[in-house]
Amino acid sequence: MSLLYDLYQPGDSWLHRLDPRVKFIFVLCASLLLLLMRSLWVMLIALVGAQLILLSGGISWRRIGWVWRMTLPTMVLIAVLWVIFYPGEGQALLSWRFLRITPYNIAEGLAVALRIGALAFILFIWLFSTSQSALIRGLVALGLPYTWGLTLAMALRYLPTMAGIFQLISDAQRARALELDQGNPLRRARAHLPIVVAMLITALRTAQNLSLALASRAFGAQRKRTHLHPLHFRPLDGLLLAGILLATAALLWARLALGLGQEPL
Amino acid sequence: MAVIRIEDFFYAYPPLLPEGQPIEVLHGVNLSVERGEFLAIMGPTGVGKTTLCLSMNGLVPQATGGVARGHVVVLGHDTRTTPVAELATRVGIVYQDPESQLFCPTVEEEVAFGPENLGLDPAEIAERVSWALQVVGMEAYRQRSPSHLSGGQKQRLAIAASLAMLPKVLILDEPTAGLDPVGQAEVFGVIERLCRERRMTIVMVSQDAERIARFADRLAIMWQGRIVRVDAPPRIFTDQAFLEEVGLAAPQVSELAVALNRRWGTGYRFTLLEEAEEALRRDLRGGQISS
Ligand SMILES: Nc1ncnc2c1ncn2[C@@H]1O[C@H](COP(=O)(O)OP(=O)(O)OP(=O)(O)O)[C@@H](O)[C@H]1O
């Protein structure tokens, strides 16, 4: 649970030192390619590659395991449902009523499932190795308006606070005999209403105080903002970025012109 | 020269509903704060202490709207017309709720936020961050997340974040309310250092009579939307009739003095523990009071 609020793993590996913009562009390019391809082998390569990148970047097994725990149930579910509901072509391994299991649809289901995992791991390459502020500075440097970046940062910052407040209010209401886990779902949802109202009021007050606090620290001064740690785009970042873009272009061409990775097997 | 000059300041918040009445809070406040002084403000809840603080950095009325009359002048700038972002480099403010004034992912970024808004260059920002964190004794926490700090540390960080703007005046609105005794002592330790070592002008709202008696140069009492009295803390804290009228509590030793005076007809006027100890020891030895 706590990992969800604190994805970044501090460190000084090559992955950490990489410019956050390069990492973000890598996520975009890799995701685009994965979404265009359906090959089981491509998905396997991406998944293994992502693990290698994470490990060489000093990301802990705990974090990698956490992603697996989050994605694995979905992956299994998708693979199973795919095999059941998309009857495959070719020779059937098993055929019963509408069920038709073939090597082809097993491969297809696996590919679709592994793609979910690969996409998640590629996203977490960026999230695990980039501090929240570098992440947002990177997005802002790529053209996101600063106020949006700040809003995003604050949303992330106050998520745990709000969760804590929710817990606090629930406990307080329970102490006054509010029953939260009794009855049917509708009743339970209704029982949460007083908590939601109290949360809303707290959130509004926090937001109001926050806007005052921002203003009293010269937010919105009519000057160009600077940063304590400016982003440094090193030659190595440039090299890597060029590599990523070239590889993406080449693979894109191979996919579209030569049909690379078009089929599950 | 007065650093802050408030003259006949009247303020009403805009009505909460469109057809409603404006909410009158300040009814002609007069107050002046001298350079390098530590002025404390006390008053019952809802009397408008926070509103007064906000008027000193322009958020009232610039951010809150409503109706304002009279003047609040800080270092020669009228806070009703000078942009808040500009005032922010002269007046630092620390609010009561630590949670909603610390919004950055790390301690150092929290302190850097203000200077970054001013567009200073990174070297200058880094220098200010180090300096401000050192003043409040938080250098060791640079990379921590503010939400993982203790209450006292959070408020010290909020002070550092204000100091990084190099203000001449620091306003603190009940910075120790809701802190445990350790946190309260930490925060007062920092404030005392700013006073003694840097001669910073400090305005602090607080209900901590003991510490006001110990540290503040003057105490202003707010009552029904006005400042009704400004005086040296010992003189206010020994004026029982006045305190009762405005519903405020004196430090406990002052209440002890009142009780002793009532019992034995003595004329004690102490507000600090040391003073009480000295006077009582002297008189017990001299045989002036005995059971
Ligand atoms: N944004 C607002 N809009 C309308 N009314 C407000 C607003 N903020 C405060 N008030 C009202 O103004 C009055 C004074 O509030 P203020 O917060 O300044 O008092 P305070 O002395 O700081 O109180 P406390 O001891 O609770 O901190 C209160 O009656 C309050 O309800």
Ligand SMILES: [Mg+2]
């Ligand atoms: Mg207040």
